[in-house]
Amino acid sequence: MSLQPDADEVDRIILKALANGPRTPYSDIAEQLAAEGHEMSSEGVRHRVSKLLDRTSIFFLLEPDEHEWEIVRLAIRVTDDPDAKATALEEISEMPFWLVTRGVGTYDVYAVASAATNSRVDELVTAVTELEIVESVDHSTETSRHTNVDDYLSAGQRD
Template identity: 50%
Template sequence: MSNIPDSTTIDEIDRRILAILAKDPRIPYSDISHELAEEGFELSSEAVRQRVTSLLDVTTSFFLLRPDAHEWEIVLVTVRTEGGTGAKADVFEAMSEMSFWFVGSGFGTVDIYAHATVSSTAEVDRLVNDVRELEAASEVDYFVETGRSTAVEQYLRVE
């Protein structure tokens, strides 16, 4: 049995590797191997390297700095759309061209949500108003982050 996951499967070992890397992205493969061994997973440093290489093909690395340590804010904008077929796609495409660094589309109580980094409340107003001006954007709400708790283990489902 190979220690290398296929390109679409993330198993328990992969989740644990990702959790370790989330805490210390510069940790040597040998140290990851030792941490995994303490949890009952025996992998060589080379096997860890191969798994990390495979994981890099199916993940997006992202480092989210805490805005309270800088002179900028993170704003979340949510949008409900109306206008029939293509309305959601039109708003999604338009927002993807704005200064958001993440735009997501799905289903639920909102159709689209997006994150941006802004340097002032005036910039929040400008960005939110730009979204509100989109023809198919029927409801636009926003949230400026003032605090954060992050639990990558919950995201990765590491027990």
């Protein structure tokens, strides 16, 4: 989920409530808002949620240790060939990764996938490594996660 710079305190409270419980009734969110000094009806919350969904990309991830799969993260460096980053992004996007992004810094492309077994993790890493434009691949398998929604939603609000 990526907030626009114009997100306000009400937006953050609503998004935090939904992150903690995606099925939270709007009336409960309205009560949370009132407890924090923001009067809003259930219908007002519904309207705000609708507007937020138009401006955000929501991606709630299930905890990997609660399921029968692994989450593998790849950090990929590509060759210095012209258009190597764009080509890698395109080719890896056609593989079974659910998130593929270009980066700036140490790595050129990042990819994330879910895999049922460690051997499937190895297959995914090997498939990316074998691309001609790929120079190297570092990867890790996520086994647990701690997510602090307060820190995420307050990003950009700190000095």
